[in-house]
Amino acid sequence: MTDSALRAVDLTKRYGRLTALDTLNLDVAPGEVFGFLGPNGAGKSTTIRLMLGLARPTAGRAEVFGADAADVARAHRSLAYVPADVALWPQLTGAEILHLHARTGPGTDPSYRDELVERFDLDPSKPARTYSTGNRQKVALIAAFATRAPLLVLDEPTSGLDPLMEQEFRTAVRAARDRGQTVFLSSHQLAEVEAVCDRVGILRAGHLVEVATLSRLRALHRSEVTVSYAGPAPTLTAVPGVEAITENGDGRLRFTLTGSPAAALRCLATADVTALAVREPSLEEMFLDYYGAENGR
Amino acid sequence: MSALETAPGGAVIRLAARQIRRGGVIVAVLIAGMTAIVAATFDQVMADPAAAGSLEALAGNPAIRTLFGEPIGLGTAGGFTVWRVGSVTAVFLGAWAILATTRITRGEEDAGRWNLLLSGRITLPGTVVRHLATVLTVPAATAAGITGVLVASGTPMTGALIHGLGTGLLGLFFAATAALTAQIFPARTPATGTAVAVLGVTLLARMIGDGITALGWLRWLSPFGLMALSGPYVHDRVVPLLILFAAAVAIIVATGLTAARREVGSGLVTASTSRPARLGLLGSVESFAIRRALRPLAGWALGIGAYFLLIGLTAVSVTDFLADNPAMSDAAAQAGFPGLGSIAGFAATLFALLAMPVGGFATVRLGAFVAAETDRRLTSLAAQPIGRARLLGAEIAATAAASALLVTTAGLATWAGVLMMGGDLTLTASLRGVWNSMPIVLLSLGAAVLAVGWVPRWVGVVGGLPAIGGFLLLVIAESVATPAWVRDLSPYAHLAPVPLTGAGWPAIAVMLALASALTATGIAGYRSRDLRS
Numbered sequence: 001m002t003d004s005a006l007r008a009v010d011l012t013k014r015y016g017r018l019t020a021l022d023t024l025n026l027d028v029a030p031g032e033v034f035g036f037l038g039p040n041g042a043g044k045s046t047t048i049r050l051m052l053g054l055a056r057p058t059a060g061r062a063e064v065f066g067a068d069a070a071d072v073a074r075a076h077r078s079l080a081y082v083p084a085d086v087a088l089w090p091q092l093t094g095a096e097i098l099h100l101h102a103r104t105g106p107g108t109d110p111s112y113r114d115e116l117v118e119r120f121d122l123d124p125s126k127p128a129r130t131y132s133t134g135n136r137q138k139v140a141l142i143a144a145f146a147t148r149a150p151l152l153v154l155d156e157p158t159s160g161l162d163p164l165m166e167q168e169f170r171t172a173v174r175a176a177r178d179r180g181q182t183v184f185l186s187s188h189q190l191a192e193v194e195a196v197c198d199r200v201g202i203l204r205a206g207h208l209v210e211v212a213t214l215s216r217l218r219a220l221h222r223s224e225v226t227v228s229y230a231g232p233a234p235t236l237t238a239v240p241g242v243e244a245i246t247e248n249g250d251g252r253l254r255f256t257l258t259g260s261p262a263a264a265l266r267c268l269a270t271a272d273v274t275a276l277a278v279r280e281p282s283l284e285e286m287f288l289d290y291y292g293a294e295n296g297r
Numbered sequence: 298m299s300a301l302e303t304a305p306g307g308a309v310i311r312l313a314a315r316q317i318r319r320g321g322v323i324v325a326v327l328i329a330g331m332t333a334i335v336a337a338t339f340d341q342v343m344a345d346p347a348a349a350g351s352l353e354a355l356a357g358n359p360a361i362r363t364l365f366g367e368p369i370g371l372g373t374a375g376g377f378t379v380w381r382v383g384s385v386t387a388v389f390l391g392a393w394a395i396l397a398t399t400r401i402t403r404g405e406e407d408a409g410r411w412n413l414l415l416s417g418r419i420t421l422p423g424t425v426v427r428h429l430a431t432v433l434t435v436p437a438a439t440a441a442g443i444t445g446v447l448v449a450s451g452t453p454m455t456g457a458l459i460h461g462l463g464t465g466l467l468g469l470f471f472a473a474t475a476a477l478t479a480q481i482f483p484a485r486t487p488a489t490g491t492a493v494a495v496l497g498v499t500l501l502a503r504m505i506g507d508g509i510t511a512l513g514w515l516r517w518l519s520p521f522g523l524m525a526l527s528g529p530y531v532h533d534r535v536v537p538l539l540i541l542f543a544a545a546v547a548i549i550v551a552t553g554l555t556a557a558r559r560e561v562g563s564g565l566v567t568a569s570t571s572r573p574a575r576l577g578l579l580g581s582v583e584s585f586a587i588r589r590a591l592r593p594l595a596g597w598a599l600g601i602g603a604y605f606l607l608i609g610l611t612a613v614s615v616t617d618f619l620a621d622n623p624a625m626s627d628a629a630a631q632a633g634f635p636g637l638g639s640i641a642g643f644a645a646t647l648f649a650l651l652a653m654p655v656g657g658f659a660t661v662r663l664g665a666f667v668a669a670e671t672d673r674r675l676t677s678l679a680a681q682p683i684g685r686a687r688l689l690g691a692e693i694a695a696t697a698a699a700s701a702l703l704v705t706t707a708g709l710a711t712w713a714g715v716l717m718m719g720g721d722l723t724l725t726a727s728l729r730g731v732w733n734s735m736p737i738v739l740l741s742l743g744a745a746v747l748a749v750g751w752v753p754r755w756v757g758v759v760g761g762l763p764a765i766g767g768f769l770l771l772v773i774a775e776s777v778a779t780p781a782w783v784r785d786l787s788p789y790a791h792l793a794p795v796p797l798t799g800a801g802w803p804a805i806a807v808m809l810a811l812a813s814a815l816t817a818t819g820i821a822g823y824r825s826r827d828l829r830s
């Protein structure tokens with residue numbers, strides 16, 4: 001049997017009376033890009049810190065390619081990590097930090113690193129104290145992607161990046177998969193995991209709700225549409241993908257939309273629509289809608 | 298101001314207060330306590346009329362004046378107390394004020410925690426001034442504490458007030474200085490370093506001004522000198538204190554103006570925006586630990602080296618003077634400085650004190666290690682294939698090596714000073730003397746490591762216990778004649794006066810074993826706990 005890249009067995013972490021992570025059982029196969037999706041406070045960072053041996057589990061255990069996560073000197077030889085909130089030594093320049101990473105880490109490809117510095121548009125000659133949040137994140141991402149480590153653990157790595165850099169990030173994740181590296185990507189953005197992941201674990205209030213396929217994930221993905229109209233209200237009841245219609249009575253109508261909007265738009269075209277607003281609900285709202293409230297802590 | 302406007306200001310003050318309250322309470326209580334204890338011992342010391350006369354005669358020697366301040370008014374409980382602990386408590390309060398101020402201002406800003414704070418309605422100068430104001434409650438409380446205990450000990454009200462106010466104003470001055478350097482420099486280390494340098498240079502100015510009559514005017518330029526010039530219980534002058542107050546106010550105004558002229562995260566001196574990579578000592582955790590220790594080491598070595606050079610330069614004069622006045626030697630012994638009659642004895646007495654700054658250095662370094670963990674700089678190293686024991690071990694090794702270099706610097710400086718004055722102290726004797734203080738330094742390091750493993754928030758206090766707490770315990774125990782076992786709790790009680798005598802090997806062995814046990818327990822704790830972040 002081949003080892004999982006990452007394995008959690010009954011992994012549990014309690015902070016006093018708060019159960020941040022409740023008996024997580026999870027296997028991530030070598031070579032896959034695994035999304036770890038959950039709203040803020042779900043326990044994603046806690047899980048990752050346990051898997052990296054930065055925090056000690058209250059119960060259960062975690063393994064990295066068969067090595068106990070607590071045996072850091074061994075387990076970390078096969079992984080690279082980008083923390084959620086990157087802090088750097090302020091007096092070192094980007095280049096010096098990348099050098100320190102390369103020399104203390106599991107092995108780095110220097111030419112790919114230089115390429116990544118170009119692609120992420122980082123000025124490595126500046127001291128880290130002058131870097132913005134996004135630039136600090138870039139340093140950590142470049143250091144991680146440039147390693148040859150078979151596993152990359154990324155904790156919400158795009159929260160400080162602008163959209164252009166987010167694209168570069170997705171390119172780098174795909175390149176890592178093509179090289180055979182496993183990627184464990186935590187995120188609270190549905191669109192991000194949809195774009196790059198093969199499988200997605202859904203975490204809510206410390207519980208792994210399910211390990212979902214991409215089609216299941218698409219079903220989760222819905223928009224909230226508000227239309228204002230003059231004249232009679234459009235009839236949307238039978239339109240596929242439209243649900244939870246609420247009429248406010250003041251010439252406004254709200255509904256949720258899953259899948260293709262084509263049918264709904266055709267229907268709206270027949271009415272005298274004066275304004276249209278589309279909102280992406282937060283992940284927590286989607287989860288509440290989808291899984292109900294009973295999974296709260 | 299409406300309630301809406303005052304609310305965030307109050308929140309800033311509460312935030313600042315939370316960060317300094319523990320240290321602040323310890324400092325104020327310790328200083329008031331030491332003052333009270335020494336004041337209480339006066340009658341005991343003065344019971345012997347010969348001792349009283351001899352102490353008074355010490356005033357004539359320039360070297361004594363240089364090292365311990367001008368001993369005026371020794372005939373009264375108040376004057377005696379001011380001479381005995383006044384300088385120590387002033388340095389203690391000044392150093393704490395600097396460290397606390399730069400920690401909660403520039404340190405927090407460095408860690409990026411002010412971005413959030415300042416996205417609200419509070420301006421940068423407003424935030425800085427509120428933090429400074431919060432720190433200032435500690436010198437104020439200390440001033441009140443000193444005055445209170447001195448009055449309660451039955452000394453005259455005016456002298457007590459002058460000494461209490463002088464100490465408080467000195468704390469005010471250095472907190473303000475640190476707040477200003479924190480605006481000028483874009484990082485905590487140079488801000489702290491510059492403020493500490495101001496403290497060191499002004500202390501030196503006071504020493505030189507006290508020792509050399511022709512340069513007495515130097516004291517008007519130094520907060521320590523102004524405190525001395527106020528002459529509590531003897532002259533009771535208010536003018537020097539007014540000057541000190543005016544200087545501090547000027548610095549606070551300058552701080553506000555400077556803060557208004559810069560952006561969050563930057564300083565008046567902007568960090569060089571680009572520079573070529575310096576890749577030396579970045580190859581492993583061990584070398585990186587050395588790299589981070591180098592700058593602080595250079596600063597501490599400069600300060601400690603200067604002080605012990607001064608000791609070396611004055612050693613000949615002090616010992617000659619004491620050798621000519623045997624009654625005086627006895628008096629000095631009574632006052633807690635035995636064996637001062639020979640250069641070896643004088644050096645041995647002062648070498649023991651070396652464990653305090655160097656033990657402090659070791660504690661500060663481990664404190665910086667915990668700070669790096671807390672603000673998550675350490676996370677990226679902890680995520681490399683490097684075990685916790687090795688991560689902490691690298692820091693311990695670098696700190697121990699740097700501490701050894703510091704005591705060696707003191708030994709070389711003392712030897713050079715004595716040599717220049719034509720005195721008699723061999724290099725080996727000097728080095729043996731300074732190395733003799735290493736076991737106490739290692740005890741402090743071990744205690745700091747223990748705290749890193751089990752109570753990381755308490756590194757500063759726990760690490761300071763053996764070297765600094767131990768010394769205070771010894772002084773207090775000798776002053777109030779406690780049972781012997783209390784005095785024996787202090788590691789200083791077991792330190793042989795090297796180079797006057799040979800080293801006390803059994804005691805050294807016990808201390809080293811204890812230091813090793815503390816270190817091992819600390820490492821074990823560090824391996825088993827969660828990283829703070």
Ligand SMILES: Nc1ncnc2c1ncn2[C@@H]1O[C@H](COP(=O)(O)OP(=O)(O)O)[C@@H](O)[C@H]1O
Nearest residue numbers: 015018020038039040041042043044045046047
């Ligand atoms: N060191 C800690 N002490 C106490 N509670 C913590 C600690 N770390 C995380 N938590 C709590 O655990 C829960 C999960 O946090 P986290 O793993 O950071 O969530 P996520 O990364 O999914 O946003 C939160 O409720 C958080 O407040």
Ligand SMILES: [Mg+2]
Nearest residue numbers: 044045084156
């Ligand atoms: Mg998180």
